[in-house]
Amino acid sequence: MAGHSKFKNIMHRKGAQDKKRSAMFSKLSREITVAAKMGTPDPDMNPRLRAAVIAAKAQSMPKDNIQRAIDKASGGDVENYEEIRYEGFGPGGVSLIVEALTDNRNRTATNVRTIFSKNGGNLGASGSVSHGFDRMGLIEYAAKAGDAEKVFEAALEAGAEDVQSSEDGHEVWTAQDTLHEVAKALEAVLGEPEAAKLAWRPQTMVSVAEGDAGSLLKLIDALDDDDDVQTVSGNYEVSDEVMEKLG
Template identity: 65%
Template sequence: MAGHSKWANIQHRKGRQDAARSKMFSKFSKEITVAAKMGDPDPDKNPRLRLAVKEAKSQSMPKDNIERAIKKAIGGDADAYEEIRYEGYGPNGVAVIVETMTDNRNRTASNVRSIFAKNGGNLGETGSVGFMFDRMGQIVYPAKIGSVDAVMEAAIDAGASDVESSDDEHVIWCEFEDVNEVSTALEAALGESESTKLVWKPQTTTELDLDGMQKLMKLIDALEDDDDVQTVTANFEASDAVMEQL
């Protein structure tokens, strides 16, 4: 079991601070609709939909919005979205994975390529940086939920593979195919999580100074601002001093 992860903390804090609420809800709605369309519209019978609804609720998305997104799939009037992953390098050689959901692959490819080029990055081929990340389930609880030992014990019993605890939170990791079972077991032991989702966890990270972080954040912000982009992940880390100056 590993110690404190700056990467997880930075990613979590960044998302909370910078995500524009309406845009964030729009991305959640798209994921919920696609998940409901691909499987059963009942979250209890559809693991992907259950995860999407859970994550939307954790970010305070209104219940009406969630139900509307599911009904859109049931009604058959949902747009036909294609999921495409883009990979490339940002400033200072930081590896970046961009997950998109689009109804126009040419538009999305053009936009993503342009954003990389304008912000000191290079879009690569699929697989060019993916091998540097592991697809994992990430379950986050606030630190107040329990002691490090109590959370560690609950995580082990639930079948998790790793726990990283800090003063702010407990980040519990599991194999991506086990996320529903592990999160359900953790809910029974610890209650509702703060966040449960599938993420790309970097195997190694690149340490950035203030200038490097500012350049990378410009790229990430531009990507996240695109309506077709669902998630952006990069293998960077920075000291607390650098983060405070951002």
């Protein structure tokens, strides 16, 4: 389990309970509304909105919910959300980047700081860990999209910078300014991806021992449970053996 994913891995680990699913839809809706408000409400003309809609579809969010979130952007009562990034450290020396959309900066900052301190981590200053990450485009495909060779060839032709394939699926990395160009080229060959987004790619990974892994995952779960937190990225790597022991 690597640490650049959004909340998908956490949802898989904890099970898709109704409560978790509702919280997931709420976060996805917020991102869709913000993206639509910042640009055009047409996903084909608004790369950020298109990425948000793709993420929502990947989580089986109903089309009506997606459309309502888009329509909300043009309403007069839509909340004004602010994008905030927090950086900190978790158990085992792991670096974490937390991205939030909030209508109350003080509430979110207090919550995030408390979650870090209660779960063996500490919040750092802006820039304290992001220097160890590259901001890149990430396009994710399920394993059923094709074998590693097929995806690699398609990604190379589309202009991607790197591909990582495993039994769980494929990750295609691009320069951030070519993300949507590469995503469209890949979609023509492989179909619609599970995600096409900007992500934080660690420059080096930290292998987390069993003793720290449980605490780290609790910290990530707690951050993900916060209503304002949209993504949690990190440079952690937890082996399959340790994940099995943790259950």
